Amino acid sequence: MAKKALILVEGHRGNGPLYIQAAQRLGLHPITLSADPTQYDYLASQKLEAIRVDTEDLDAMIRECFKLYASYDIAGITGFTGLDESLYVRVARLCRHFDLPGPNPASIERCCDKFVQRELLAQAGIPMPAYRLATFTTDVESSAAEIGLPVIVKPALGSGSSGVRLCRDFDELKEHTTYLLGGKHIWRSSPKILVEEFARGPNYSADTMGNSVVAIGAADFGHPPHFVVRESIFPALLTADEHKRIADISLNCLRALGLGWGPANIEFRWTNRGPVVIEVNPRLPGWTTPRLIQLAYGLNIVAEHVKLVIGNQCNLRSSHSRTAIARFLVPDCDGVLDWIGGDSQAAAVPGVAEVKLYVEPNRPIVRKCDYLDSIGHVIAASASRTQTEAIIQRAVNLIRWAITPFSKPPEQ
Structure with a gap:
């Protein structure tokens, strides 16, 4: 009898090992x-086992999977997105080609284009910031004038806060537009820019599986004009009414976008008019979110996703309630990392669940003002928010590093 295999398209520094573990346990x-x-x-x-194949070529992946069928019973296919979210569309099409469980490719594709996503959410009456689509510098400027400064300017396709900036005046607007359209930002398709009203207020995110909201967390970002996450907390500190409002809007988003199979992540800002949707991601979030959900709720969301991928039923019941926090380590300058340490001492602090450093000494640190700026993280969990905050602060204080600034800026 052929061994059952799970095909993973590409990998992920954070979630990749979790999917490997979940697959092996099943x-x-x-x-x-x-x-x-x-x-x-x-x-x-x-x-x-890993196979080198052009994952931008759907036909090449289909051929490779046909070869694997000679030796394995392919139970399911899933994958990860990086800055190229269209990869997840190809994963969905791969599932559809082999008649395996997976999301609707058309729904994923519509969702990955943030302008199309905004249009569909607007038609459904979902609360959102005002927005405009722009393709030229003059479009960006006129859109910002219509909406009113400050505005968020970002690529219509992409992830990880790449190319996202708050523009507080027309000088910043011109500077960032030049960056996006002047050849420095990498576009995987024709340039399309979203200009959006700046929604002021705390950040929240809802994580869903199928048609169920399984967790709502809060996030803290660094200082504007960029949006580099510094901390993530589960569960978010919300009243029962606030929780219900976010959950209800999240489910409305899924219906409006034709989602409802597998995981999704909806980002919010709580403004003076309540929660407004910043973005819907038709996938499981990366980084530390799955680990935080497991620590806070006792729910292994990755394992439950894998069950869906192979056609099994998943169990989304929480087994406990704790507070889990991830703190990200972000350098405050560019240069050469001379040394970094203290991770072992931080990991030994009672209540710390995980310490990871992504970098090694003698490597250049060049901040891009997106998720890649982080050089590590610490995760802690306990029975209370106050206790968890104290644990993680103690651990983070033990981690130190030194960066020697470049004598001249490196070439981009």
Whole structure:
């Protein structure tokens, strides 16, 4: 009898190992398809099967899966998104081609285009910031004038806060538009820019599986004009009414976008008119969110997603209630990382669940003002928010590093 395999398209520094573990616990053999398997350290360290294939080419992946069918019973296919969210569209089409469980490719594709997503949400009456689509500098300027400064300016396609900036005056607007359209920002399709009203207020996110809201967390970002996450907390500190409002809007988003299979993540700001939707991501969030949900609720959301992928029923019941916090380590300057340490001492602090450093000494640090700026994280959990905050602060204080600034700015 052929061994059951789970196909993972590309990998992920945070979620990748969690999917590997979940697959193995379910008796599945994980196989990664990647344009460059060497970029995922865990594949080599765990001696996992990986196949080099152009993951931007759907036909190439179909051919590779047909070859695998000769040796394996492919139980399911899923994948990860990086800055190219269209990869998840190809994953959905791959599932559809082999008649395996997966999301609707058309719904995923519509959702990945943030302007199309905004239009569909607007038609459904979902509360959102005012927005305009722009393709030229003059469009950006006129859109900002119509909405009123300050505005958020960002690519209509992309993730991880790449290319996202708060523009508080027309000088900043011109500077960022030049960056986006002047050749420095990498576009994977024709440039399309969203100009949006700046929604002021605390940040929240709802994580869903199927048609259920499984967790609502809060996030804290660094100082404007960029949006680099500094901290994530589950559960968010909300009243029962506030929780219900976010949950209800989240489910309305899923219906408006034709989602409802598998995971999704909806980002909010709580403004003076209540919660407004900033973005809907038709996938499980990366980084520390799955780990935080497991610590806070006792729910392994990755394992439950894998169950769906292979056609099984998932169990979304929480088994406990705690407070889990992730603090991200973000340098305040560019340069060469001379040394970094204290992670072992931080990991030994009672209540700390995880300490990870993403960098090693003698490597250049060049901040891009997006999620890649983080050089590590600390996760802690306990029975109360106050206690967890104290634990994580104690641990973070133990981690130190030194950066020697560049003598001259590196070439971009």
